[in-house]
Structures are given as structure tokens and as C-alpha cells.
Amino acid sequence: MPTEGISVASDSVATDTPKRPRRRRGSINADDILDAAFSLAAETSLDSLTMPSLAAHLKVGVTSIYWYFRSKEYLLDAMTDRALERYSIGIPFISAASWDRSLREHARTMRRLFREDPVLCDLVIMRTTTYGASSNQVVMERFEAVLTTLIEVGFRPKDALDIYFSLAMHTRGLAMLERRQDMDREAGIQTPEMVDRDKLPTLTKLMKQGHTIGFVEEDTFEYGLDCFIEHAQKTLQKTQQAAITRRERRKK
Amino acid sequence: MPTEGISVASDSVATDTPKRPRRRRGSINADDILDAAFSLAAETSLDSLTMPSLAAHLKVGVTSIYWYFRSKEYLLDAMTDRALERYSIGIPFISAASWDRSLREHARTMRRLFREDPVLCDLVIMRTTTYGASSNQVVMERFEAVLTTLIEVGFRPKDALDIYFSLAMHTRGLAMLERRQDMDREAGIQTPEMVDRDKLPTLTKLMKQGHTIGFVEEDTFEYGLDCFIEHAQKTLQKTQQAAITRRERRKK
């Protein structure tokens, strides 16, 4: 009496589909699923992460995932949350002593982390609306720390908010653009030819000089940083000057 | 001999599906399809524009669309092209006399057009990589005109590129964020509560003062414009000063 015969319908005939055995209870959990989702997305891309492919990667029935995440959206939310947290931790704090230099370094690190990890990029940039409106405690605490330092340096709260928001958006916007470019390049799409070069003398000339029209150049990121940081420095000077004037007027 | 009986299988029984009659040849064309696609997307959203829904809107068989656009991607490309062209035309040129003021107005119009038209926003921001790398002649000519004017004003070509690129990205990045916020709001998602307010004293205080942490405020856009335009003004001064110095040195 062969006990192997218990299984449902895999009879004597050559089973072309190897018929994965049923997993025992507790053999998967939410964290395993997230791990698998990240590793699979890293292998291919976030776009090609589907519930069936994830299930196959995990060697689980597709529907099993639904016991841990009620929909794909919830799964992606959980992935975003994890990605956002690890990303935040990797970004340095601001020092009050040299706020401008360290704010620059802060932004550069943000940029580097995005560029290094396409999945992070897709999750954070394509899915989250804003930098600060996260329900993630770690992200908020980092944000809080930066703002507090800037205010401590002497910025008015509103200015600190504007500065940080602009910087973050510049970084994210650029990362998004570069991510798209990479994707296009992978897909084999090349720069479209200009239809009528005769009408575009300036652009044609610039391209001959080696400029990649419409594409992100290496120093574009730093250019934006310059704009924001220099403006911030000027704002700080004004604010401090105003404070001094106010104090002196009170003396009299 | 009833000639009506020719049709395939719509017999005597109450046809619950009204069985749209076959369209005659030449009754649709690429432009009609694009019109319908835009009107349908405007009614709902670009995301919910599917080939079946578009066909129904046009009262055509789904596969008929494929005679004019070989895939949905090609259809979206055509839509993007049209949207981009109309959008470009709506944006004012730069005047050399008051380049800073008109560059500001230029960016403000870009922003307004995006905000007014969610479909344009989704097509242009979510689908195109960069501002200048378009194969669209009109878009390129506008870009050319702005650059030419800035160079005429006295900017070095590279500076003109950086300025315009930064400005465009700021505008697009903000438009994207605001678009997402609107979508979230429509979907009934509210600002997530901060998990542990005790650890976020600065943020809590700012929120009490009416700041919407992490969300775009009305003047954020103008703040970025200030940064970029002021930086540009300074750059121009330096460039012109350098040119004067060079000329005077040559005199001696």
C-alpha cells in the first residue's frame, strides 16, 4: 500500500509540470514575501514584478500571498515603507557648524542611493507623493532632525521648509529623469533625431559642442544645489541681520 | 426572403447586447481615435483609458484601433506628441529686454497648463523623459527660441541650458507632486497621522502653525523660481563683467 499515492492527481503519467508539493503551515511569512519581492524586482524590475511571478519565486501558490497582503497595492506599500526606511538611514544628518556643506553632502547621498538602487527609485519616486508626508517614523525623524538643525542655525521655519523641499525635489526629479533615461537606453531607444535641423541652429551648434540636449548632464545636479544653497546663504544673512537690527533698536 | 437574416447569429431571441452594426469603411481615422482617446481620458483619467473602453467610446470593434495604431504604446506616443505640441504653443516666448521677468512668466504658464489639464500632466510628466529630447518639431523650436534669446542676452550657452533645464524640472517636479496629491485626495487618502508626535516636536509645532508638512504649499513654486532666477542674474553679471575686463585688457 504505497503512501505516496495520497497526492491529488499526479498519476503514473510523466508529470510535465513538476507539481510543487504543498508547503507546510508557517513556512512563509510577510517578511519572506517582502524579501523575495525585493530580490525578484532587483533581478528584473519593479514593473515586471507580478503576483504569479512572485509566487513562483517563493514556490508558493499565488493565492497564498493574499493571506499576508490583501492586495498587490498593500504589498507595494510595504515594500515602499521598507525601502524608504533603509534609504533614510543611509542619509547623513546635517551639522549646525557647516550646514551648507553638510546639506550638500546630504543631497548628494540621496542622489547616490537613488542611482545605485533602481528598485528604490521606482518605489519611492514613482509611488510616494512627498518627502515628508510619510507615515514612516524613521523618515519623519530624519526630516525633523534636518529641520531642527536648520532652525538652530538661524533659519526661519518656513525658510527651512522651503530650502529642504526644493533640494529634495530637485534630487528626486533628476533621479526620476535619469532612471527613465536608463530604462529607455535598456529598451534600446535612442535619442530621436531632430526633424528639421535648419530651423534649430542654436541647438545644432550646442550639440556639436558635445552637449546632450534634453538629457541630464553630470553637473546639472550640482548646478541646482548651487542655486538653492546660495539662495539659502543669502536668506540666512538677511534673517540674522534683521535680528541684529531689531535687538539694537530695542536697546535705544 | 428576408435580407436582414444575413447577419451572423443575432436570431429572434431578445438580443441583450444591442449588437452595434458594422462600421463602413473609412468611417474612422487616426485623428478620430486620438480625439476620442483625449475626451475619454478627460472624462475619467489616462490610467483608465483601455483599448476596450476606447473602442466602446468610438463604437468600433476593439481590433479596429490596431489598424491605425500598432499597439497601445504607439497610441499613447501619438497622444503625447499632440499634447506636447499644443502645450508648447501655449507657452510664451522670452523677451531679451526683460528676460528674467518673462522667464518667470514662461515657467508660471507651464505650471498653469499642467495644473489645468491632468491628462496633459500624465502624458508629458509621467511618460516623457526630458523636456528637450522630443522628436516634436514645435517643442524643439520653442526650446531653441528660449535658448537663443538667453544667449543673445549674454548668457554662455552652457549656463542657458542649465538655467532652463533647472527651471523646467522644478516646474515639472512640482506639477507631478501636486498631480499625485490630487489623485490621492480623489481616492480619499488623507495625510497619514504621524506615528509618534513626541519625537517630532519641530514638525508638530510647524503643523500647528498651519504648515502642511510634506505637501506642496502655494508659494513653493515661486520660491524655486527665485532661487534659479537670482542665481541666473548673478551669473549674467559675472559673465558680462568678465567680457568687459577681457575687452579692456585687449585695449592696453
Added chain:
DNA sequence: ACCTGAACACCGTTCAAGT
């Protein structure tokens, strides 16, 4: 409590026709 396959609605696309 956890895992599963069958089944459903829906989408993009192909193909072999009809007119």
C-alpha cells in the same frame, strides 16, 4: 490558522476572416 487550485473579470494583442 494557513495554504491551495479553480474560476472570474479584465486587459493587450494576434489572426484569420469578412466586406
Added chain:
DNA sequence: ACCTGAACACCGTTCAAGT
């Protein structure tokens, strides 16, 4: 030359079971 339905592969999700 243009329009069409049947059919396919694939996806996200539900449900009624299995263990």
C-alpha cells in the same frame, strides 16, 4: 483597404475548499 469577432496569454483577485 478597412473593419471584425474569436481566441490567446497574462494579470489581479475571490472563493470555496483542503490540511
